[in-house]
Amino acid sequence: MPTVPPGSKILVTGANGFVAVWLVRTLLERGYIVRGTVRSEDKVKFLKDLFRDYGAKFDLVIVGDMIADGAFDEAVKGVDAIEHVASPVHFSADDPQEIIEPAVKGTTEILKSVIKYGQDVKRVVITSSVAAIIRPVSSPIVLSERDWNEPAVKEVEEQGCSASAVIKYRASKVLAEKAAWNFYNQHSKSGISWDLVVINPPYVFGPIIHDVPNPSALGVSVGQWYETVVTGSQDPETTLGGSKGGIGWVDVRDLAEAHVRALQREEAAGERMIVSAGSFRYQLEWHDLVNSFDPSPIPSHPNLPKGNPGSSDKNYLYWCDSSKASRILGMLMGERIRYRSMEECARDTLADFEARKW
Secondary structure: OOOOOOOOEEOOOOOOOOHHHHHHHHHHHOOOEEEEEHHHHHHHHHHHHHOHHHHHHHHEOOOOOOOOOOOOOOOOOOOOEEEOOOOOOOOOOOOOHHHHHHHHHHHHHHHHHHHHHHOOOOEEEEEEEHHOEEEEEOOOEEEEEOOOOOHHHHHHHHHHHHOOOHHHHHHHHHHHHHHHHHHHHHOOOOOOEEEEEEEEEEEEEEOOOOOOOOOOOOHHHHHHHHHHHHHHOHHHHHHHOOOOOOOEEEHHHHHHHHHHHHHHHHHOOEEEOOOOEEOOHHHHHHHHHOOOOOOOOOOOOOOOOOOOOOOOOOOOEEEEHHHHHHHHHOOOOOOOOOOOOHHHHHHHHHHHHHOOOO
């Protein structure tokens, strides 16, 4: 029997976000009932309109400050499982605690609420990141669930506000995920009725269905992809997708699928899983790929950036070992149930931008 079968009620935090809204859609399509959280009333109408066909199977609650004591107390009541997706993703923090505190406390507060009021909860799935795993290297490395980005935490401890914005963000992901595991391990000894699963995605790309008025409002991953692949306003050499790097990626729709399967697979209990479709470099995969499309999915941009064709190879600096997700969740390449290809992801994303007149 599935651990949390269709028909169950699932709480999805940050339901208006890029990943979360795809997760809400996927859950509803699979027959689940969904309660989403948003931070303010102005986020409600768009989501209600988007999922209006599901009627009472979709509802929203407002959690204005997810680090406040008891923030999720009401939200967790009567749900069978929780998908905790909400977490800050930005590179504008001066004081590291601006991003670390909401990441850590937002995670521990929802777990505290489960202890107090989540009597029906069977499983909590938390979205972490490969940012909690990756670490600086000078030669190629395979990243696995055994790895932790301890250097980021140490750098923030030593440098404080002087640490880079990216390092502050990565440290927040390490500390938030470790807080979740520590909380779970501490309370599992007292016989709690729920278990914990953590999903660690790398860069998340793909079309968007959440409320985004213009390209400048896109999130970090898709915003970087747009500025690098479509407008050329960002230099790929400044990212891990440059010619000296290479890092993992996954289509947002496949990440949503992985989250749903994490509810359904009994053997996912207590596991940390990297969900990645493979590695990429902007030049080799995305620039060369999108310029090969004929006809182009985005004809309003007839001169997509070409970069330096032929300058890159597949000797990526980072490889993500996603074999555990393949084994437990059935996320495979080349099968009917599979990760989407780069071509499918790129075509659909460009077509989405074209439809939005971006």
